[in-house]
Amino acid sequence: MKGKNTPEKTKNVEKAREEQKMGEKTIEKNAITEGVIWKQLLIFFFPIMLGTLIQQLYTTVDTIIVGRFVGKAALASVGGPAAVLSTIVVTFFNGLANGAAVIIAQYYGAKDRKSLHVGLHTAYLFSIVISLIVSLVGTVLTPWLLTIMNTPQDMMADSTIYLRIYFMGILFTLVYNMGAAIMRAVGDSRRPLLYLLVCCVMNIILDIVMVVGMKMGIAGAALATVISQCVSAILVTWSLTRAYDAMKLKFRELRMDARVLKKELKIGVPGALQACAYGVTNVVIQASVNSFGTDTAAGWAAYGKLDLIFWTVSSALGAAVTTFAGQNYGAGKMDRVYKSIRVNVVISYIFTGAIIVILFVFCEPLYHMFTTDPKVIKIGVYMLRFLIPSYLLSVLLENLSGGLRGLGDVFWPTVFTFGGLFFVRLPWIMILTKIHHEVEVLLISYPLAWGGTLLCLIPYYFWRKKKRMKLAGR
Numbered sequence: 087m088k089g090k091n092t093p094e095k096t097k098n099v100e101k102a103r104e105e106q107k108m109g110e111k112t113i114e115k116n117a118i119t120e121g122v123i124w125k126q127l128l129i130f131f132f133p134i135m136l137g138t139l140i141q142q143l144y145t146t147v148d149t150i151i152v153g154r155f156v157g158k159a160a161l162a163s164v165g166g167p168a169a170v171l172s173t174i175v176v177t178f179f180n181g182l183a184n185g186a187a188v189i190i191a192q193y194y195g196a197k198d199r200k201s202l203h204v205g206l207h208t209a210y211l212f213s214i215v216i217s218l219i220v221s222l223v224g225t226v227l228t229p230w231l232l233t234i235m236n237t238p239q240d241m242m243a244d245s246t247i248y249l250r251i252y253f254m255g256i257l258f259t260l261v262y263n264m265g266a267a268i269m270r271a272v273g274d275s276r277r278p279l280l281y282l283l284v285c286c287v288m289n290i291i292l293d294i295v296m297v298v299g300m301k302m303g304i305a306g307a308a309l310a311t312v313i314s315q316c317v318s319a320i321l322v323t324w325s326l327t328r329a330y331d332a333m334k335l336k337f338r339e340l341r342m343d344a345r346v347l348k349k350e351l352k353i354g355v356p357g358a359l360q361a362c363a364y365g366v367t368n369v370v371i372q373a374s375v376n377s378f379g380t381d382t383a384a385g386w387a388a389y390g391k392l393d394l395i396f397w398t399v400s401s402a403l404g405a406a407v408t409t410f411a412g413q414n415y416g417a418g419k420m421d422r423v424y425k426s427i428r429v430n431v432v433i434s435y436i437f438t439g440a441i442i443v444i445l446f447v448f449c450e451p452l453y454h455m456f457t458t459d460p461k462v463i464k465i466g467v468y469m470l471r472f473l474i475p476s477y478l479l480s481v482l483l484e485n486l487s488g489g490l491r492g493l494g495d496v497f498w499p500t501v502f503t504f505g506g507l508f509f510v511r512l513p514w515i516m517i518l519t520k521i522h523h524e525v526e527v528l529l530i531s532y533p534l535a536w537g538g539t540l541l542c543l544i545p546y547y548f549w550r551k552k553k554r555m556k557l558a559g560r
Contacts, residue, residue, distance in 0.1 A: 118273050118410055119195055119417045124429050127406055131433070133275035135402035137266070139395075140282040147286075148307040149391055151293045153456050158384055160304050161457060163244035165387025167237045170372045172252050174365030175220055176259060181361040183213070183264045184405075185354020187271035188412045188492055189346065194272045195416025199332035204343045206268055206333065209350060210326070211340045213264035217257040224253035236373040238380060244304045251305060255312030258319040265322035270409055272333055281321035289314035356500040357491060363507045367535075370512060374519055374528050382525065385465035388456035392449065392470060396441050400481050403434045404488035411492025420558040424551055427489035434481045442474050469529060476533035483536055486547050493554070498546055506539030 117126050153161035186209035193202040228249045229242075237245055266278035289310050296306030326335035375386045410426040445452075449470045453463045487499050511531045519527050 118413045119419060119422070123410075123422070123426050124433065127410065127426065127430055127433060130270075130273070130275050130409065131402055131406040133279040134270060134405050135399055137275070137279040137282050138398045138402050140279070140286045147290050147293050148311060149387065150455055151297050152304060152307050153384075153388075155298050156303050158380065158457070158459060158462070159238075159240045160244050162238075162380055162383045162387055163241045164248055164304060164307065165390055165456075166241065166245070166376070166383050167232050167235045167372060168245045168248045168252070169387065169390060170235070170365070170368050171231055171249060173368070174362060175224065175253075175256065176263070177361035177365055178358045179213075179216065179220070179260050180263055180267070181356075181358025182216070182351070182354040183209070183267040184357050184408065184491065185352070185496075186212070186264065186350040187267040188353050188408060188494060189350050190268055191271040191409050191412030191492065192416035192494070195413035196418075198416075201346065202272075203332040203334075203339075205346050205350065206326070206335060207340050208342045208346045209264055209268060210261075210335060211342050212347065212350075213260050214257070217260035220260070221253050221256045224256065225250050228253065234373075235369055236376045238376060238383070240380065241383075248304050248308045251308035251312060255315065258312065258316040262315060262319040262322050265319070265326055268326065269322070270405060271412070273409070273413070277325050278322060281318050281325070284321070285314040285318040288317060353491065353494055353496050356496040360487075360496075360500045360503045363504055367507050367511050367515075370515055371528065371531070374515055377523075378525065381459070381461050382465050384457065384459070384462045385469065388453055388462070389466045389469050391456065392445060392452055392466075393473075395445065396438070396474070396477050396480075399437050399441060400434070400477075400484045403430055403437070403481070404484040406430065407485060407488040408492040411489045412494075413492075415493050418558075420554055423489070423493065424555075427485065430489075431482065431485045434485055435478070438477050438481045442477055445474050446471055465525070469525065472526065472529050473532060476536060479533055479536040479540060483540055483543065486540075486543055490547065490550070493550075495550060499543060502539050502542040502546070505542065506535040510538045511535035 118130070149161060149165045152164050186205065190202060190205045190209070193205055228246055232242060232245050232249070262278075262281075269275070269278055292310035292313060293307060296302045296310050300306060302309070323335070326333070327337075329335065372386075376383050407427055407430040410430070411423050414420075414422045414426065449467050450463065453466050457463065487503075490496065490499050511534065514531045514534060515528060
């Protein structure tokens with residue numbers, strides 16, 4: 087009979103009501119917009135930091151095992167040109183993912199369920215489409231990309247194998263990163279951490295089996311990473327499909343909404359270009375490093391892995407303040423936005439100071455994890471101790487940029503970053519390192535670029551703060 091409730095229909099209605107109720111409960115009890123700021127920042131930050139550390143551990147384990155069991159040229163290949171190019175791709179996409187996350191965080195803070203649901207599906211489908219394009223283009227262009235980086239001939243074959251396998255499996259990395267960004271945008275930074283922990287253990291086991299046991303060399307290291315990241319992508323997708331209410335991923339509803347995609351790209355593209363700009367300058371730096379020979383390239387590759395300790399903390403703090411700024415901005419709490427940024431700066435300097443001391447004191451034994459070559463260790467230790475004091479500039483830049491990103495303010499920070507990179511760092515490297523072919527001349531380009539960017543960003547930050555607080559009636 088028409089309109090009659092069957093037991094199955096009644097059950098479905100009750101289930102829908104329960105999901106709606108759970109979704110409302112989840113959004114209403116939002117510690118990011120209501121809790122103690124320093125405490126909530128740390129609770130949110132630690133899982134992101136550990137997750138980022140675990141994700142980087144994939145490639146670090148590859149580097150250690152390859153360096154120990156394959157050879158010096160293979161170590162330079164995995165940690166040098168291949169690492170730079172893969173980092174450019176991932177950081178560019180992460181900029182796009184962060185744009186989606188900012189919009190989703192703002193919708194979540196404003197409790198706009200409909201837009202939140204549309205934003206989720208738009209972002210997820212976009213990650214699939216863009217990853218397929220990157221996979222095809224990257225696989226085809228790998229030899230050319232390595233050539234323009236002045237990759238030494240004894241590194242070319244291994245670098246090509248590693249990068250091509252990496253690009254073939256890039257779908258899993260990008261889908262995981264988008265899914266994790268979405269989950270963090272709504273305040274969930276713990277489950278992405280748990281999924282990565284499982285995959286890290288798998289990666290280590292596969293590295294030992296494929297590289298040490300099966301003697302697959304650099305190809306085994308690349309395959310171990312791809313397989314592990316595939317599992318992380320499956321887990322984060324499964325988690326989204328089991329969420330409640332507006333946060334629930336439904337494959338039949340996957341489509342890109344033009345209005346929402348435009349908003350996500352408006353924030354994501356400048357952020358992606360900013361991240362990519364760092365990557366481009368790193369290509370130039372890598373080419374310059376390669377000109378010093380394989381020992382310096384290997385030392386730089388191992389330095390890059392130790393340097394990730396700082397970048398893991400810095401990027402996690404930046405992601406935390408972006409989410410806090412985005413959700414509180416969506417909720418209309420401007421005082422809380424800027425208080426969150428101030429508190430995060432203090433926390434950042436405490437962590438950065440500790441990292442500087444630890445790396446300065448223990449850098450030599452840490453280098454022994456990667457290689458036993460005394461010349462490589464000596465070069466790497468010198469580079470690390472030269473650069474780590476400038477972390478104090480970089481972490482402030484990350485905090486201010488992250489806070490502005492959460493507010494949707496990305497254009498001018500991107501312009502300032504481009505200025506520091508393309509008008510300070512690149513000219514310095516391309517001109518002065520030709521005149522004075524010394525490692526110190528190359529390294530000093532880092533603090534010079536960060537300092538130049540901050541000279542523009544700090545006044546802009548306070549000007550925008552004054553303007554926003556005035557509009558908010560504060």
